[in-house]
Amino acid sequence: xxxxxxxxxTLSLSPGERAALSCRASQSVSxxxxxxxxxxxxxxxxxxYDASNRATGIPARFSGSGSGTEFTLxxxxxxxxxxxxxxxxxxxxSWTFGQGTKVEIK
Amino acid sequence: EVQxxxxxxxxxxPGGSLRLSCAASGFTFSNYAMTxxxxxxxxxxxxxxxxxxxxxxxFSADSVKGxxxxxxxNSKSTLYLQMNSxxxxxxxxxxxxxxxxxxxxxxxWGQGTVVTVSS
Numbered sequence: 001x002x003x004x005x006x007x008x009x010t011l012s013l014s015p016g017e018r019a020a021l022s023c024r025a026s027q028s029v030s031x032x033x034x035x036x037x038x039x040x041x042x043x044x045x046x047x048x049y050d051a052s053n054r055a056t057g058i059p060a061r062f063s064g065s066g067s068g069t070e071f072t073l074x075x076x077x078x079x080x081x082x083x084x085x086x087x088x089x090x091x092x093x094s095w096t097f098g099q100g101t102k103v104e105i106k
Numbered sequence: 107e108v109q110x111x112x113x114x115x116x117x118x119x120p121g122g123s124l125r126l127s128c129a130a131s132g133f134t135f136s137n138y139a140m141t142x143x144x145x146x147x148x149x150x151x152x153x154x155x156x157x158x159x160x161x162x163x164x165f166s167a168d169s170v171k172g173x174x175x176x177x178x179x180n181s182k183s184t185l186y187l188q189m190n191s192x193x194x195x196x197x198x199x200x201x202x203x204x205x206x207x208x209x210x211x212x213x214x215w216g217q218g219t220v221v222t223v224s225s
Contacts, residue, residue, distance in 0.1 A: 032210045034210065034211035034212070036151075036212075038151075042217075043201055043215040043216060043217050043218055044143075044151065044201070044212075044215055045215070046211055046212065046213055046215075049209070049210065049211040050210065050211070055213070087150065087151055089151075089153075089211065089212070091210035091211065092210075094153070094165065094167075095141070095153040095156065095165075096153060097143075097150060097151040097152065097153065098150070099150045100150045100151075
């Protein structure tokens with residue numbers, strides 16, 4: 001099973017700052033990686049697919065990069081609505097999620 | 107507008123059974139593979155099972171293999187999850203999600219249904 005490890009567990013930032021979230025795979029997943037945002041009491045929402053493609057309706061301040069085992073989700077200039085939990089997910093071998101990174105207001 | 111509406115959750119005793127449903131609308135259900143993902147209270151997301159668009163391929167997580175069965179009825183645009191031998195650790199919000207055949211991500215998500223396993 002491919003294990004995805006996200007870091008940090010919690011990121012404390014202020015609105016307007018830049019967030020960089022990491023996702024590391026235990027073995028190569030090529031670019032079969034997606035990112036989701038989840039707010040309390042809500043379902044996850046697809047942000048990024050195939051490592052670097054923004055999903056429909058996702059603002060340009062969200063970007064994804066990486067391939068193989070190292071991936072990054074970058075949020076430029078955090079908006080108040082961006083404070084949430086973010087998960088990465090791979091589909092190279094079965095499906096697995098990372099444990100999540102919480103982006104909280106500092 | 108795409109909608110996925112889960113139902114069938116509730117309180118069940120350990121060892122009991124429950125059948126979840128997910129009614130889809132707003133997209134061509136028969137062209138989409140479907141998945142169940144669960145989230146235990148205060149925890150992260152866990153993939154449970156996936157079924158291909160035509161229903162001929164099924165994949166399940168080891169944690170539910172032999173206990174949970176995913177199925178679909180394309181004539182009713184509905185996804186199911188039959189859950190047997192439930193245990194306390196199965197307590198979670200269960201989400202259904204859909205993705206185009208060949209996609210490597212979950213595009214559409216329902217709002218979830220709560221399953222509580224307790225005596």
